[in-house]
Amino acid sequence: VYEAWTYNGRVPGPTFRAVEGDLLRIHFRNATPHPHTMHFHTVHPANMDGVYEPVAPGGEFLYELDAEPFGVHPYHCHIMPLASHISRGLYGAIIIDPKGGRPQADQEMVMVMAGNDIDFDNENDFYNVNFIPFWYDRHPIKIKKDALVRIYLLNLLEFDQANSFHIHANFFNYYPTGTSLKPSEFTDTVAQMQAQRGIVEFRYRHPGRFMFHGHKTEFAELGWTGVFEVEE
Incomplete structure (x- = not known):
């Protein structure tokens, strides 16, 4: 049995999807015995970066960021030791569609x-x-x-x-x-x-x-x- 660390009980974590320019609000609740965060590889304010704002066990944090730029981007925990938090499963993807969309895929x-x-x-x-x-x-x-x-x-x-x-x-x-x-x-x-x-x-x-x-x-x-x- 491997004890993964998860977002919402799954690895990878939930895939977030938005259109470029949308406002994303992600309510993060830490139900684990370790501090964790969510760090998004997007453009956002410093206080939404998930690096210097550790969420303590039992704590909560509301991430608010504009969806930009369009593309596919990772998110992950940014608490040290970083390699341990990522390798155990605290990562996922955010898809930001361009305003005009992409050609329809099957x-x-x-x-x-x-x-x-x-x-x-x-x-x-x-x-x-x-x-x-x-x-x-x-x-x-x-x-x-x-x-x-x-x-x-x-x-x-x-x-x-x-x-x-x-x-x-x-x-x-x-x-x-x-x-x-x-x-x-x-x-x-x-x-x-x-x-x-x-x-x-x-x-x-x-x-x-x-x-x-x-x-x-x-x-x-x-x-x-x-x-x-x-x-x-």
């Missing part, structure tokens, strides 16, 4: 790449996407042939320098940070340092089972692997 999903340090020695024992190693290998993601798939991809991996995302038998458009409506490249593999993120878009022209995984052999063999099951 299927959207959030993927947060991370690791699992189960013996708390500051080294990862397993690797994952959305916290559970091998989950999408054992529970393939079903998509339709020729459907536009959009993935909001974030890297919150601790204790390793970088992570990556690779799909088999296909290429994707990649939008770093999601802050542009034009892709920066057409590729089958992208690397991200911690807290980097982007939007991945692709269509599969052929049905079948296609692997996706982190393109570092160790990461894939220790849990960061999955399957797209493409159906007619």
